[in-house]
Amino acid sequence: MSEPALERLAAATPSGSPRRAIAMARPLSPAARLLLPLGAVLLALLLWQLAVTLTRTQVFPLPAEVARGFAELQRKGVLWSYAGDSLRRVGLGFGAAALLGIALGVPLGRAARLDRLVNPLIQLLRPISPLAWMPLAVIWFGLSDLAPTFLIFLAAFFPIVVATTSAVRTIPPAFFRAAGNFALPRGALLRRVLLPAILPRVLTGLRVALGIAWMVVVAAEMLGVDSGLGYLILDSRNAGKRYDLVIAGMLMIGAIGLLLDLGMRRLERLPAVRWGFQS
Amino acid sequence: MTVATARPAPAPTQPKVAVRGLGMTYPTPDKQVEVLRGIDLDVAPGELVCVLGPSGCGKTTLLNVIAGFLAPSEGTVRIDGEPVAGPDPRRIFVFQERGVFPWLTVEGNIGFGLWRLSETERRARVAHYVRLVGLEGFERAYPQELSGGMKQRVEVARALAVDPDVLYLDEPFGALDSITRLQMRGELLRIQERERKTVLFVTHDIDESVQLADRVVVMSARPAQVRKIVDIDMPHPRDLSSRRYIELRDGIFAEIGLAHRV
Secondary structure (H helix, E strand, O other): OOHHHHHHHHHHHHHOOHHHHHHHOOOOOHHHHHHHHHHHHHHHHHHHHHHHHHHOOOOOOOHHHHHHHHHHHHHHOOHHHHHHHHHHHHHHHHHHHHHHHHHHHHHHHHOHHHHHHHHHHHHHHOOOOHHHHHHHHHHHHOOOOHHHHHHHHHHHHHHHHHHHHHHHHOOOHHHHHHHHHOOOOHHHHHHHHHHHHHHHHHHHHHHHHHHHHHHHHHHHOOOOOOOOHHHHHHHHHHOOOOHHHHHHHHHHHHHHHHHHHHHHHHHOOOHHHHHHHOO | OOOOOOOOOOOOOOOOEEEEEEEEEEEOOOOEEEEEEEEEEEEOOOOEEEEEOOOOOOHHHHHHHHHOOOOOOEEEEEEOOEEOOOOEOOEEEEOOOOOOOOOOOHHHHHOOOOOOOOHHHHHHHHHHHHHHOOOOOOOOOOHHHOOHHHHHHHHHHHHHHOOOOEEEEEOOOOOOOHHHHHHHHHHHHHHHHHHOOEEEEEEOOHHHHHHHOOEEEEEOOOOEOEEEEEEOOOOOOOOOOOHHHHHHHHHHHHHHOOOOOO
16 A cells, blocks of 8 residues: 555544444434434433322422423522522632633643643642642631632643643644744744644534533532532531422532533634544 | 855856755664765756655655755755755745645635735735635635545645745645645646746656656655756647657656555
């Protein structure tokens, strides 16, 4: 086989086996795309209803009771304000993690010596659950908004640094050479080649990090704040064992997490990054 | 050879590219690998020279040294009498379509090197080169929507847009299918007719070199040395079934030591 033919073969391989290509050739109709997940939700509600009625549990609420719980939260005006407070903490922590994570990941990906210096430290800190930092967060930030925001920052920071570093490292050298050939100044190289080249993989890292950050918010809001969806769940259990409100809070967290992820996925379709997401 | 003086005046006889005694040795953990040895080569202004050699012989290394991406272990490369110190926008290196930026449209790619120009100038220049390489209607397309041949046209147009004196082409059509490759050779010759750049074209394809080049530099296996320089004394368009074409091609086949039979 000639050299170019081998190259084409190699380039074609990651797109998957022929079987997969056939499966992808028949996309779902828009109706099926909507009805299938909706059916699953209805089925889950049905099973929930059945399970509660059959076991005659006094603790676990029925779907209708949870719906009334939602209405109660809405009436008291805390549903949206708590969601807003949680989103603000996640926004701040995640935003700071994104800025610092990318700012640190880029030089780590470019400079082997710096990476050798800093990477072991990152790998040591990375496996520590953000929850383990809770006592320290309280010492440093007291019982303020800053403590949960710091935990969310920690949760999001490491995945972003790692994704950025590996994205920078895998930029094809041809891009840098082409840019060098056109005598691009340093600043323009960063803005016009490096950042756009890493954007798709960084975006994937950001999406993963945002998911983790949103998961951590519940635990983070155990740290002496008196608002937020995490606080709602804790408070509903502690003050009167209101499990209908506990589950309402959980569902709210799930729904917002879903919307955040959908939003991030939508960003992946922008023309400037779409090229990085094609098989 | 013209001796370089303090102020080299580009005399008509002065070569555009002058390579003298070029050697390249890579250190590896257990030994020194000699890739290039004692290479002398002159390329005249506006000349299209093909560097022909087997895969892995070091011809790409040679092109990288001439383009200033690698420093040679021995010898010198001069362009217009001045030593090459590094890559330079007056001399553009064209990759096998891999250098096209996937986050930019066709227009964005072709205008990439024109950041010194004003918006209107840049737009006019881009439109001109879009037409020259026949990509009208695809200005707003992204590279992943283009075929390999079209991406290669984008690369060539991006290189030409900065109006360089010299183009370095490293097996530019190697990844294309054989029909597209033939078309692209025709395109390159048509563009060369109009733009008259000095072109150094690396290839392992004997036919390609005889179809395109004014002269073919036949390289030996590693360490690469110049085995022979063959003048292709045929005007364009070249008749690929003419006796002279076959003679020249077979001569190179014989020089490389290949029996012309499969």
